Amino acid sequence: MFYIYTIMSVEQLCEQNQEHRYEIVELREKILKLEKIIKSNEKVIWNKCEHEWEWDTACGMYDRNCYYCKHCKLWRNHYMYQ
Ligand SMILES: [Zn+2]
Numbered sequence: 001m002f003y004i005y006t007i008m009s010v011e012q013l014c015e016q017n018q019e020h021r022y023e024i025v026e027l028r029e030k031i032l033k034l035e036k037i038i039k040s041n042e043k044v045i046w047n048k049c050e051h052e053w054e055w056d057t058a059c060g061m062y063d064r065n066c067y068y069c070k071h072c073k074l075w076r077n078h079y080m081y082q
Pocket residue numbers: 049050051052069070071072073074
């Protein structure tokens with residue numbers, strides 16, 4: 001891989017970086033979009049699921065959300081899903 005980059009010209013490398021930057025922008029937009037969908041799904045899940053709370057054994061003494069639902073995996077904190 002490194003060898004390929006060393007035989008490329010400065011112009012080619014700049015061009016390639018530009019393409020990568022465009023791709024990063026597109027991927028970031030995709031991540032934001034997916035996060036929004038996840039958030040809105042979570043709101044629906046929060047209201048629809050008949051939660052059964054379980055203690056998270058990995059939870060530290062001072063963590064606020066120590067319970068999660070064993071069906072939907074959401075945390076027992078409605079502020080997170082408003
Ligand atoms: Zn649930």
